[in-house]
Amino acid sequence: MSKRDSGWWDEFFPAFRPLFGLLPRKATNAQVRYFIKLLKLRRGRKFLDCPCGIGRIAIPMAKMGIRVTGVDITESYLKELSRKAEKQRLKIDLRHCDMRRIQFDSQFDAAANIWTSFGYFEKESDNLLVLKRIYKALKPGGKFLLHTINRDWLIANFQPDGWQQVGDTKVLERRRFDYATSTSNTTFTLIAEGEETAYDTSIRMYSYHELIAMFKAVGFVDIEGLGSEKGGPISHASRMMVVIGTRPGRR
Numbered sequence: 459m460s461k462r463d464s465g466w467w468d469e470f471f472p473a474f475r476p477l478f479g480l481l482p483r484k485a486t487n488a489q490v491r492y493f494i495k496l497l498k499l500r501r502g503r504k505f506l507d508c509p510c511g512i513g514r515i516a517i518p519m520a521k522m523g524i525r526v527t528g529v530d531i532t533e534s535y536l537k538e539l540s541r542k543a544e545k546q547r548l549k550i551d552l553r554h555c556d557m558r559r560i561q562f563d564s565q566f567d568a569a570a571n572i573w574t575s576f577g578y579f580e581k582e583s584d585n586l587l588v589l590k591r592i593y594k595a596l597k598p599g600g601k602f603l604l605h606t607i608n609r610d611w612l613i614a615n616f617q618p619d620g621w622q623q624v625g626d627t628k629v630l631e632r633r634r635f636d637y638a639t640s641t642s643n644t645t646f647t648l649i650a651e652g653e654e655t656a657y658d659t660s661i662r663m664y665s666y667h668e669l670i671a672m673f674k675a676v677g678f679v680d681i682e683g684l685g686s687e688k689g690g691p692i693s694h695a696s697r698m699m700v701v702i703g704t705r706p707g708r709r
């Protein structure tokens with residue numbers, strides 16, 4: 459991985475592993491069913507999970523016969539996912555790559571960026587680049603789904619501090635919202651076995667209308683937004699939003 463691809467994610471995500479415990483299997487399975495329906499995926503179709511993390515979505519999709527490619531920058535996650543896939547005799551194509559650098563060309567029926575994995579880069583052109591690369595990776599007619607926190611909800615419900623217990627790890631969050639850049643800057647302090655480590659993160663937060671503009675700028679059409687994992691319109695009351703766009707053309 460080249461130095462230009464380094465950032466807060468390098469140290470944060472390997473340590474973030476216990477936080478996957480926030481999404482139990484039941485919630486993940488409901489997400490998978492919903493995303494499959496929205497992306498019109500079925501057995502044999504090619505799906506790009508970018509980034510894929512520990513395979514929360516990639517594994518159940520592969521089990522359904524979907525041909526999954528997963529991209530992620532955290533090596534320990536890819537190793538864990540590869541071990542799990544092997545154990546379950548699932549074939550998943552894994553790539554250790556920064557999401558800005560993927561080089562696929564017109565090969566996927568669908569792609570997704572799930573669980574607020576977008577807006578990680580300080581330069582807005584880099585965030586847009588992720589969309590451009592994903593757009594290029596899709597076949598004409600292919601669909602892209604972005605699942606992320608809704609800035610409008612975040613502002614209305616902003617809490618500067620928070621903590622939660624995830625398994626054996628206590629997680630403290632100190633949040634600061636930068637209105638000039640629309641970034642949520644959070645220091646996560648993870649406490650486990652008496653050890654305390656702090657990590658700074660910075661994520662660009664988007665409102666639905668901004669994502670529509672970005673989707674349009676890269677060429678997506680038929681853009682629609684859903685305000686929850688159960689559907690319905692996006693409003694300030696929607697904590698998460700799902701935005702879907704289609705690469706124009708016929709499959």
Ligand SMILES: C[S@@+](CC[C@H](N)C(=O)[O-])C[C@H]1O[C@@H](n2cnc3c(N)ncnc32)[C@H](O)[C@@H]1O
Pocket residue numbers: 467471508509510511512513514515529530531532535555556557558571572573574575578
């Ligand atoms: C919140 S997790 C979500 C993972 C997965 N989409 C899911 O829903 O379980 C964000 C993921 O982004 C990955 N990531 C962070 N920065 C990245 C980058 N620059 N390029 C590729 N992946 C990155 C992390 O390693 C982590 O797996």
